[in-house]
Amino acid sequence: MTAETHTLSTDGAEITYDVRPGDGPTLLLIGSPMDAGGFATLASHFPDRKVVTYDPRGISRSKLTGGQTTSTPEQHADDLSRLIDTVGDGPVDVFASSGGAVNGLALVTAHPEQVRTLVAHEPPALPVLPDRENALAAVQGIYDLYQKSGAGPAMVKFILSTSVKGEIPAGWIDQPGPSPEDFGMSSQDDGSRDDILLSQNLISCTHYEPDFAKLRAAATRIVVGVGEESKDELAHRAGEGVAAGLGVEPVTFPSHHGGFLGGEFGQMGDPDNFAAKLREVLEAK
Template sequence: MKNDTLRVPDATLYYELRGSGPLLALIGSPMGTRFLAPLADLLAADHTVLTTDPRGIGASVLDDPESDSSAEQRADDLARLLEHVDAGPAAVFGTSGGAVNALALVQRHPGLVHTVVAHEPPISEVLEDREERRAAIEDIIATYEAGDVPGAWKKFLVNAGSPPPPPGQGEGAPPPDPQQVADERYWFRHEMRGTTRYRPDVDALRASGARIVIGLGEDSAGQLLDRTSHAVAALLGGKPVPFPGGHIAFVVDPAGFAPRLREVLRDA
């Protein structure tokens, strides 16, 4: 594995490269390299795999730590990384906020990408109840800003329609490391709003020439990301393709997730 940094406007991006073969970027947001590393290791058997920490997260440092992060900025960061690696055009797997970044990337820099798999994009702006969803996000952020971190997470899970953790889960666990706390803080304060309020330009996506697949976890039925994934896929004239597990199945079971991603990339 090679790890390095790239200077971009207002930030220094950390990235990792593994393997050899066609270029495949694995993109999360706010999840970065450490969450995607196990999946990247598996896919590096037949791909050159690029992973990165999004700006303001992990080892990707902002000149101004209090500046906000938009999907467009993160897409431009990815474009600069892909141009720097110079092994494209690339296939891109983006998950959660990374799926939003991937859609923004192909919209803004279509020549760099031939295939996008956008796994569970949290784009609530495409929903009919978008104003309610905006208000929920603002309440989550305000709760975090007031210092009630557990309350912010509880509201986040309620908004997402995710099952709450079992009573007592996490009790006695060691405190989070400082980087985890810093990443959480940046996500709540500076990234969540810009991610969920992104709205794709469907005409631009169709005109890009890239193959675009919306992925949805089989265990995510009935959750908010089930709704957003179906809505984005419908705007593009299709339906989501199934992936095993839930929203973070690529972390929980990378060995079970990798074959399905290979299949989707091959068949897209």
């Protein structure tokens, strides 16, 4: 499928998106802070569908135009709503990964009529966790460390937080750990504070509280996915918490948090089996 690239002006952003033509129902693939490039492999498994990918506001080709340096799930949801209107053929099916899954929940909350099925894969909405106070404090600590010491030390803590098995202990952010050099990064602070993950979306995404009453009342069919290999990890547990809030059972997908990746960003999941599971879920009645 050859993608056609377009732009769309929204409130405070210039959004770039790609459309791969197909005769079947429109499938929107969204991530955050991951851009459209992360869905190249997954999109190739749906040649029968019109597949739409995009770069979220402030990421890669999509630029912020309103002077803001942070973005909220509600703003991302408004961008997505306008994108769906522009592409047409609604309501659409949506596969949403990670922060994109949080934005997908915000989209359905505000515009349920635009989404037929939302597959929200491991949304890191930490307020749903039983250890929410410790988890939110850990993320706030990562943000504060970034503001104080730069990307290297903060990214190490972020990577470690995503792989903690089970509940986050109190004071986790202050526990000693490896250095940035152990992860191939520098400890030197270059003075910049514009990292998309650590600055623009980190707090607003992870602190998002789903409106379960509105989500349960929506006509949209909402499926919550969790990774087979990511059990007990932070985003997996949050996915289970979102599913519980919706009153549904989570659906297990092959591989890990990025199980659909086929080498994008140097990461490999199980894209063939992941795509097959996604197709099964989308086509279920």
